[in-house]
Amino acid sequence: MKKIFTPAKKKSILIVDDDQFATHIYQEKLGAQGFKVEVTREFDSTLQTLKKEVVDLVILDLCLPGINVVELIKNIRSESAMPSLPIIAFSNPYLSNLTRAAVEAGATKFVAKVNNTPEQIIELMRELGVSATSRVSVSGAIEELETNQEELASKLLINRPETLAKLRASYQNFTRTEREDLRRTALLQMHRQLRLLAGGASVLAFQKIAQMSTALEALLIELYTEPAKITSSVVRTVAHSIETMASLIDRAANSQDQVTRSPKILVVDDEIISREMVCSALGRADLHAKSLDDALAAQRLLEEEHFDLIFLDVEMPGQTGLELCVKIRAMEPNRTTPIVFVTSHSDFGSRAQSTLSGGNDFIAKPFLLVELAVKALTWLFKESSQLPSTATVKNGVSAKADDHKLQVGMGHEVVVTRSGTEAWETFDRAPVRVVVSDWMMPGMDGLEFCHRVRGRPDTPYIYFILLTALDTGAENYDLATKAGIDDFLTKPLDAIAIQMRLRVADRILWFTREVHQLKQLIPICAYCHKIHTATDYWERFETYIKQQTGSEFSHGICPECLEAETAKLKCAS
Incomplete structure (x- = not known):
């Protein structure tokens, strides 16, 4: 009797996830193994699919927005038909309570989405007794999957500008209201846009993007669940993390290395509970820190050993964190290492004080563990520290002693040139954030150099300090100020005076970055120039600025508009 071959029915997998990039890759990989794969993204559609069709396993993401x-x-x-259906839950390592609740509700297994590949999930499925009954032809499948992944990665990066703009706009809506319902709406929007922005990052091997987005997602979910935990410190952390995400995606688009190494982190805090909380928060991000309870012991260690990130408690016996920070900025191994202050104060005065001492950021107690993890990743993943480099332009070799004073002043990296022409060529190749220039120099004087710096296109604000003689008159100071000079130092130079000027430069540049970020994030009509507010209302520019800053506007008319309006009146008459 002739045997009739009946192909075995494919095992069916249901994936519940809104991450289009990740689900597409899982469909490709599982399909190549002989599985039938369906995807749902909503609560009701998932239940309907399960009632209509026989499903052998469910894979779902615990962090689906909404x-x-x-x-x-x-x-x-x-x-009744699904009490033993295997359910694999993609968890977020920062949200242990959510994972515990999922297991108690009936999830069979949970795995961190950021740390697992489709191949590892297929192996876990086998452990649960779900294996493909047949395998499709794999001829050319590997090459095809790799090509598809490259196309997906390219698509992920192409779509980033629009998604980033929406994410920033949602952040602005979040910051402009005190109403809990509006804040939760903005947080939900940010969560959805973040998933669009970083979707598929883990399976596409964008390691840093995956790490950063996982931590930020957990923070947004925690704030959505408990809006009372929103503080000025948290708002600042979210803003910085969004810009870090943007930077990481730009670097991925330029094919820059996404491989991470184990960073060296130091935590200095005399309170054992606070110190252990910082280390615990870092541990959730898979970061390990060395911790010390003595500021003096930390000072000795930092003189000899480099760290990638430092957390300092502000108030410590014997030596405060602010005093230690000033000393660190004079140490060669750590003069540019990012320093985050852990403080019980988050007011403007504390922020300014931390900046003046050489710190990069602060986090206010009591802090959320996930907030500190986000803060740590933000600074570790920045391309470079935020301490501005300093260019010194001196006429003559006797400047070396003054260069040394600049180096020890605040731990700035010093680039030395010997003429105005050389200074401009050096600056034009690689702009720095602070310039200390002599007035009279060969080739080009300090005022002409400043004029060129101010006129260079696409250049962030540069703090420009001019060196002057003791007998410089008021007219010359007025001339220099009109040329764009920010500050003056009198020769011979004094180390304390240099420190004070560089601290002021740090503070001004910090404010400049804050204002620049605000400008980038304000949604404004391209035609009438009205501002789109958090309450979905289009407001006049003057009204918006007055509400935000208290500034009053006086109105006049420019010559071009006067001419145009006069012409209209003549036509009308």
Whole structure:
């Protein structure tokens, strides 16, 4: 009797996830293994699919925006036909309570989405007894999958400008209101846009993007769940992390290295509970820190050993964190290492004080563990520290002693040139954020150099300090100020005076970055120039600025507009 071959029915996998990039790759990989794969993105559609079709395994993401995935698992388990259906939950390592709730609701296994590949999930499926009954032809499959992944990666990066703009706009909506419902709406929007921005990052091997987005996602979810935890410190952390995400994606688009190494982190805090909380928060991000309770012991260690990131408590016996920070900025191994202050104060005065001492950032107690993890990743993933480099332009070799004073002043990296012409050529190749220039120099004087710096296109604000003689008159100071000079130093130079000027430069540049970020994030109509507010209202520019800053506007008319309006009146008459 002739045997009739009946192909075995494919095992069916249901994926519940809104990450289009990741689900596409899982469909390709699981399909190549002989599985039938379906994808749903909503609560109701998932339950309907499970009732209509036979499903052998469910893979779902616990962090789906706007969906209570724990309740979804409970609903699945309540169906009589699905009490033993294997459910694999993609968890977020920062949200242990959510993971615990999912397991209690009936999830079979949970794995961190950021740390697992499709191949590892296929192996886990085998452990749960779900293996493909047949395997499709794999001829050319590997090459095809790799090509598809490259196309997906390219698409992820191409779509980034529009998604980033929406993410920044949602952040602005979040900061402009005190109403809890509007804040939660903005947080939900940010969560969705973040997933669009970083979707598929883990399976596409964008390691830093995946790490950063996972931590930021957990922070947004925690704030959405408990809006009372929103503080000025948290708002600042979210803003910085969004810009770090943008930078990481830009670097990925330029094919820059995404491989991370184990960073060296130092935590200095005399309070054991606070110190252990910082280390615990870092541990959630898979970061390990050396901790010390003595500022003097930390000072000795930092004189000899380099660290990639330092957390300092502000108030410590014997030597405060602010005093230690000033000394660190004079140490060669760590003069540019990012320093984050852990403080019980988050007011403007404390922020300014931390900046003046050489710190890069602060986090206010009591802090959320995930907030500190986000803060740490933000600074570790920045391309370079935020301490501005300093260019010194001196006429003559006797400047070396003054260069040394600049180096020890605030730990700035010093680039030395010997003429105005050389200074401009050096600056034009690689701009720095602070310039200390002599007035009279061969080739080009300091005022002409400043004029060129101010006129260079696409250049952030540069703080320009001019060196002057003791007998410089008021007219010359007025001339220099009109040329764009910010500050003056009188020769011979004094180390303390240099320190004070560089601290002022740090503070001004910090404010400049804050204002620049605000300008980037304000949604404004390209035609009427009205501002789109958090309450979905289009407001006149003058009204908006007055509300935000208290500034009053006086109105006049420019010559071009006067001419145009006069012409209109003549035509009308």
